[in-house]
Amino acid sequence: MLYSKMLIPTLREDPKDAEIDSHKLMLRAGLIRKSAAGLYSYLPLGFRALLKVTQIVREEMNSAGALEILPPFVTPAELWKETGRYDTMGKEMLRFKDRHDNEMVLGPTHEEAFTNIVRETVHSYRDLPVNLYQINTKFRDEIRPRYGVMRCREFIMKDAYSFDTDEAGLEANYQAMRTAYRKIFKRCGLEVDPVLADTGSMGGSASEEFMVPSQVGEELIVKCHECGYVANTERAVAHREYSVSGDPLLAIAEKETPAVKTIEELTAFFSTTPDKFIKTLVYLADGAPVVALIRGDMEVNEVKLKNAAGAVELQLAGEEKVREVTGAPVGFAGPVGLKNVRIIADISIPPLVNAITGANKKDLHLVNVNPGRDFKWEKAADIQSVQAGDLCPECKRPLNAYHGIEVGHIFKLGYKYTDAMNVIFLDKDGKEQKPIMGCYGIGVGRTMASVIEQSHDEFGIIWPMSIAPFHILIVPVNVMDAAQMEAAEKLHKSLSSRYEVLMDDRDERAGVKFNDADLIGIPIRITVGKSFAAEGKFELKLRNSKEKEFLGEAELIKRVGEIYENEMAGFNRD
Numbered sequence: 001m002l003y004s005k006m007l008i009p010t011l012r013e014d015p016k017d018a019e020i021d022s023h024k025l026m027l028r029a030g031l032i033r034k035s036a037a038g039l040y041s042y043l044p045l046g047f048r049a050l051l052k053v054t055q056i057v058r059e060e061m062n063s064a065g066a067l068e069i070l071p072p073f074v075t076p077a078e079l080w081k082e083t084g085r086y087d088t089m090g091k092e093m094l095r096f097k098d099r100h101d102n103e104m105v106l107g108p109t110h111e112e113a114f115t116n117i118v119r120e121t122v123h124s125y126r127d128l129p130v131n132l133y134q135i136n137t138k139f140r141d142e143i144r145p146r147y148g149v150m151r152c153r154e155f156i157m158k159d160a161y162s163f164d165t166d167e168a169g170l171e172a173n174y175q176a177m178r179t180a181y182r183k184i185f186k187r188c189g190l191e192v193d194p195v196l197a198d199t200g201s202m203g204g205s206a207s208e209e210f211m212v213p214s215q216v217g218e219e220l221i222v223k224c225h226e227c228g229y230v231a232n233t234e235r236a237v238a239h240r241e242y243s244v245s246g247d248p249l250l251a252i253a254e255k256e257t258p259a260v261k262t263i264e265e266l267t268a269f270f271s272t273t274p275d276k277f278i279k280t281l282v283y284l285a286d287g288a289p290v291v292a293l294i295r296g297d298m299e300v301n302e303v304k305l306k307n308a309a310g311a312v313e314l315q316l317a318g319e320e321k322v323r324e325v326t327g328a329p330v331g332f333a334g335p336v337g338l339k340n341v342r343i344i345a346d347i348s349i350p351p352l353v354n355a356i357t358g359a360n361k362k363d364l365h366l367v368n369v370n371p372g373r374d375f376k377w378e379k380a381a382d383i384q385s386v387q388a389g390d391l392c393p394e395c396k397r398p399l400n401a402y403h404g405i406e407v408g409h410i411f412k413l414g415y416k417y418t419d420a421m422n423v424i425f426l427d428k429d430g431k432e433q434k435p436i437m438g439c440y441g442i443g444v445g446r447t448m449a450s451v452i453e454q455s456h457d458e459f460g461i462i463w464p465m466s467i468a469p470f471h472i473l474i475v476p477v478n479v480m481d482a483a484q485m486e487a488a489e490k491l492h493k494s495l496s497s498r499y500e501v502l503m504d505d506r507d508e509r510a511g512v513k514f515n516d517a518d519l520i521g522i523p524i525r526i527t528v529g530k531s532f533a534a535e536g537k538f539e540l541k542l543r544n545s546k547e548k549e550f551l552g553e554a555e556l557i558k559r560v561g562e563i564y565e566n567e568m569a570g571f572n573r574d
């Protein structure tokens with residue numbers, strides 16, 4: 001392929017609205033262009049890399065026994081109404097009406113659509129198990145699209161849905177997907193950690209996310225280097241000892257605390273430690289107030305609280321709501337005497353003895369508050385945040401924390417959708433049964449962006465061979481030099497039979513060509529320049545190394561083969 005025939009609109013400067021390196025580089029290297037917030041076009045170079053990721057995903061899904069299909073991107077609202085998700089999906093799901101006034105949805109995910117296909121096509125245990133997947137467009141009206149294709153609104157996802165006759169079958173499919181995912185990311189040159197993930201308010205089932213460790217990752221992960229425990233903080237648990245004190249329960253009493261509100265101010269005021277306090281926070285769970293209680297030295301994890309409350313949406317209540325629920329301004333809330341509101345207590349609360357908490361009156365606190373005696377709760381649950389330094393739940397050593405980008409997600413769904421949509425098959429004995437489901441997603445564009453986030457330098461992208469838009473870039477330094485051009489063209493022709501080769505035939509200064517070469521990051525660069533004129537040698541340089549080798553044509557072709565084979569083999573090694 002000739003550079004002059006391509007469309008590679010490289011940029012010299014960092015685009016203004018790009019915050020992270022992969023986003024800047026994808027724009028600067030001419031891989032993508034923005035058309036509106038969260039909407040991007042993949043240009044020729046970017047699309048070539050995207051197709052490579054797609055192909056790796058497809059090969060590994062196929063070899064794990066999954067079957068590719070192509071359902072429509074648009075789904076009818078009816079299906080969403082069957083599972084109740086038409087009301088709970090929120091604004092990420094874009095709804096519209098067609099000309100006949102039918103309600104439709106731009107598919108943000110396809111559990112309903114795939115379940116419907118299986119409902120209509122699978123009738124016997126003989127048809128199961130089946131694992132169907134698509135590599136297709138998704139639309140999610142993200143509240144804050146950012147970081148380019150990393151979090152955009154329209155994107156390509158591989159999503160698979162497995163249907164099994166029983167739990168053992170689901171476990172087998174789940175493990176097959178887990179293995180396939182590890183291979184997929186490895187082949188893309190990405191380092192990922194499978195991390196325990198939140199299973200939502202459905203609970204019970206297993207879920208893991210595949211995380212690319214990265215400073216710019218939006219997920220926070222805790223990991224134990226001792227035993228390997230690793231979990232998204234949305235669901236991580238910590239080992240804690242709640243010492244049961246033998247202290248006698250003292251009489252509850254009021255204590256004036258003028259303008260003393262925060263835990264820091266209170267610990268100073270009472271000359272005690274934060275773990276003696278009960279923090280009382282008012283949230284809105286699907287619009288209704290819920291009070292969360294947590295020990296003063298801990299923070300509430302909103303995902304855990306949301307699950308414990310069985311809510312779809314959760315947010316901290318505003319000042320006015322706090323006053324309405326507690327009768328006091330923010331800073332003086334407490335559980336004693338609260339009426340007509342759900343109270344969810346963290347597991348750190350019941351063991352407390354003679355604790356301090358707000359009195360639901362301005363400038364007043366209560367001391368010697370005893371859970372159970374002085375107040376009750378609807379539910380005690382683990383709703384606490386886990387941080388670096390907290391102890392591993394498996395081996396009690398301190399946990400480390402790091403940020404990660406979620407590139408994939410596997411999830412045991414259970415019977416949620418097959419129950420709601422009444423999917424029936426006949427088992428061996430002719431009895432009606434429902435299949436059990438799993439679902440498995442990979443963001444194809446996000447995977448590609450993550451590769452760049454993990455593999456670049458100050459000059460540009462460093463593509464792994466496996467997903468590089470081209471394997472080799474040939475740079476004739478002076479296109480007006482007939483001998484150089486002739487040699488470059490000959491090389492281009494002979495290498496193109498085995499590799500994807502781009503030749504920079506532009507009449508540009510060498511500096512411009514080399515800068516663009518570094519920016520677009522093709523793994524192997526072959527320069528036809530000074531040393532060719534002097535001694536018939538080509539200059540071979542790899543994007544990920546500073547070294548240069550000078551080789552005659554035969555040696556060069558041999559060396560390129562070694563480099564290519566070696567790098568590709570590395571992606572498939574266990």
Ligand SMILES: Nc1ncnc2c1ncn2[C@@H]1O[C@H](COP(=O)(O)OP(=O)(O)OP(=O)(O)O)[C@@H](O)[C@H]1O
Pocket residue numbers: 109140142149150151152153155157406407408409441442443444445446447
């Ligand atoms: N807005 C997006 N832009 C690009 N890729 C996305 C986006 N949302 C999700 N993905 C990709 O699709 C995969 C499967 O979707 P899933 O519903 O599990 O994501 P999610 O939990 O909503 O992700 P996130 O927490 O980042 O919003 C994700 O692992 C990710 O790779």
Ligand SMILES: [Mg+2]
Pocket residue numbers: none
């Ligand atoms: Mg999301």
Ligand SMILES: [Zn+2]
Pocket residue numbers: 224225226227228229392393394395396397
């Ligand atoms: Zn551990």
